[in-house]
Amino acid sequence: MNIEFFDSILRVLPVLVVITLAIIQLLLGLSKEKSLKLPLLVLFVLFAVFFSFLGAGIPVKNGGAGLLFQADSLTWSLNFILLSAYFLSACLNNKQATDKSVVDSDVLMAFATSGAMLMVAAANLIVLFIGFEILSIAVYALSGVAKKEKASAEASLKYFILGCFASAFMLYGFALIYGATGNLDLAVIAKSDNTMLYLALGLIIFGFAFKIGLMPFHYWKPDVYQGAPITVVSFIAVVVQIAALAAFFKLLAISFIEFSAVWVPVIAGLAVLSMTVGNLLALRQDSLKRMLAYSSIAHAGYILMAFVALKNSAELLYSSITYYLLAYALMTIGAFAVLMLVTGAGAEQYKKDRLMTFDGLGWERPALGFAMTLFMLSLAGIPPLVGFVGKFYVFSEVIKTDLIWLVVAAAINSVISFCYYLRVVLVMYFKTEYGVKGKKRQTKDSLDNILATGYLKFVVTISAVCVIFFGVYAQGWTKLSELPNNLFSLKQSSKVKVDGANMSHSVELLH
Amino acid sequence: MITFYLIIAALLFGIGVLGILVRRNVLVMLMCLELMLNAVNLTLVAFSRLHANLEGQIFVLFVMCVAAAEVVVGLAIIVNLFRNFYTVDVDIANGLKN
Numbered sequence: 001m002n003i004e005f006f007d008s009i010l011r012v013l014p015v016l017v018v019i020t021l022a023i024i025q026l027l028l029g030l031s032k033e034k035s036l037k038l039p040l041l042v043l044f045v046l047f048a049v050f051f052s053f054l055g056a057g058i059p060v061k062n063g064g065a066g067l068l069f070q071a072d073s074l075t076w077s078l079n080f081i082l083l084s085a086y087f088l089s090a091c092l093n094n095k096q097a098t099d100k101s102v103v104d105s106d107v108l109m110a111f112a113t114s115g116a117m118l119m120v121a122a123a124n125l126i127v128l129f130i131g132f133e134i135l136s137i138a139v140y141a142l143s144g145v146a147k148k149e150k151a152s153a154e155a156s157l158k159y160f161i162l163g164c165f166a167s168a169f170m171l172y173g174f175a176l177i178y179g180a181t182g183n184l185d186l187a188v189i190a191k192s193d194n195t196m197l198y199l200a201l202g203l204i205i206f207g208f209a210f211k212i213g214l215m216p217f218h219y220w221k222p223d224v225y226q227g228a229p230i231t232v233v234s235f236i237a238v239v240v241q242i243a244a245l246a247a248f249f250k251l252l253a254i255s256f257i258e259f260s261a262v263w264v265p266v267i268a269g270l271a272v273l274s275m276t277v278g279n280l281l282a283l284r285q286d287s288l289k290r291m292l293a294y295s296s297i298a299h300a301g302y303i304l305m306a307f308v309a310l311k312n313s314a315e316l317l318y319s320s321i322t323y324y325l326l327a328y329a330l331m332t333i334g335a336f337a338v339l340m341l342v343t344g345a346g347a348e349q350y351k352k353d354r355l356m357t358f359d360g361l362g363w364e365r366p367a368l369g370f371a372m373t374l375f376m377l378s379l380a381g382i383p384p385l386v387g388f389v390g391k392f393y394v395f396s397e398v399i400k401t402d403l404i405w406l407v408v409a410a411a412i413n414s415v416i417s418f419c420y421y422l423r424v425v426l427v428m429y430f431k432t433e434y435g436v437k438g439k440k441r442q443t444k445d446s447l448d449n450i451l452a453t454g455y456l457k458f459v460v461t462i463s464a465v466c467v468i469f470f471g472v473y474a475q476g477w478t479k480l481s482e483l484p485n486n487l488f489s490l491k492q493s494s495k496v497k498v499d500g501a502n503m504s505h506s507v508e509l510l511h
Numbered sequence: 512m513i514t515f516y517l518i519i520a521a522l523l524f525g526i527g528v529l530g531i532l533v534r535r536n537v538l539v540m541l542m543c544l545e546l547m548l549n550a551v552n553l554t555l556v557a558f559s560r561l562h563a564n565l566e567g568q569i570f571v572l573f574v575m576c577v578a579a580a581e582v583v584v585g586l587a588i589i590v591n592l593f594r595n596f597y598t599v600d601v602d603i604a605n606g607l608k609n
Contacts, residue, residue, distance in 0.1 A: 125570070126566075126569065126570050126573055129570075129573070129574075129577070130573055130577065133577045133580070133581070137577075137580055137581060137584050140584055140585075140588065141584050141587070141588070144588055144591055147591055147594075148595075149595075150595045150596065150606065151606070151607055153588075153591045153592045153594075153595040153596070153604070154592070154595075154596075154604050154605070154606060154607055155607065156588050156591070156592075157537065157588055157589070157592050157601070157604060158601075160584070160585055160588050161531070161537070161540055161544075161601070164544045164581055164585070165528075165531055165544065165547075168524075168527070168544060168547035168548055168551065171548065171551045171574065172524060172547075172550070172551050172554070174551075174570075175551050175554040175555045175558065175567075175570075176554070178555060178558050178559075178562075178566065178567055178570070179517075179554065179557075179558035179561070179562075182558075182561075182562035182564060182566075183566070184566050184570065222607075223607040226607050227607050
């Protein structure tokens, strides 16, 4: 038992904790005992957060598992976002205590989260691929978890075919990287130069663009969001997108930083296309789930835009991107929680996710209406909410590069996005489009289960508070993401340096 | 020598892509997905030979595991699709629209 052994274990421990949680949930699903669900979830998520905190703070040698897994402050902040998003989405998944599909989706969510954490911690192409597939395969099954619903069956099929198609392309890219360099280590790839790497880069961008749902490759996204049961759709919307974007970002930052002249135009083009077309198509949607799908495409565009600043700044860019990811997670989960409170989780959920369901909600249920307004305004990017600060950070990173047109395009897009986000608010308070005056609806929750309603209200409250808190006190997130380093005060040795990106940063500091 | 294997692998991959784009039967599409993954496996093994290290072959083992898991989930999804739509044609199972 030497130090290196513990060191290796510590790096994988957060993932192992989540996998253990999944297995325990699987076993518990056999029994009738349902009251353990929340305590277990809280306990294991806290453990996973704690271990990933420890892993980021304690100085590590680059031997053993260090070749396969990273444990730095970026990984810590991404793990934190993923685990919080998982926790909040798992609270949403609470339809009826007796329903079998709730157990299924609980287990699948935990496995998918472990895959997502592997993906963002990977320092090796094999680990990256396995994390990617653990996440993807679990999510294919997750979107089809409502077995009796035609929409769900169709959504899972579409997601499966297109997702596997994309990952095969990405895998081919990995194989070509291996062919060009003879190595699967992310950091080693950066040091080589071979024309085959250009082809590999193209295939990898294609694969990730599919997975994230960027514009020309987005066809699965609205269908999956609409077809998947509402109990799991927020998980699909948040965790998959965050993990894919973060892994894509790390791959570009670590392995392909020298190729930035090649991929910056492509990424910029994809970003603008996703923003513009995503926002324009969102304008036409009547189903709220579809609208949020297009809005998530647009938000993926905003985050992708920040990638072009990779050559210029490093640490600041990392915290801007993680901040935006956190903001996206909070706003989206909050919006889906409100939607679920309104539509319920039964068979009627597919008919009731229309805009007119929100007709007059702001007067009938002031607290819920207020929360939804908050999430919509934050998604639109209105100060001082978290969505505004996220956009502000990302825009100010991109302005530092010479791609001003990109920022202009993004700003115009923000304005377009106001239209459809504010339409929801208008419908809730002013009954402009659908209002039938004098018609009184029942004002109780559509969910028949009191406990489930409690969970949902808890999620809405937490998200709303965080949307305001991190918006007003944005430094809070920076402090939180730097906490392991500051707490253990071992700054110089504990960070696993990202080549290239960090070098240019230190050059900046010297000037 | 390696070039030959790489060309065969690229051809197999192309056939897989074409099959997914052209065929409408989900089972055939699943087979084409497997073909794509196996083309990648062939590429990896060829490169492993070229570089005379084993990392590529280890990768192949993992890809085979993943492919098996993918088929299991894929077939389950197809069975579920058949129970709902009584078909395995992707064009018929296409009802999600705004």
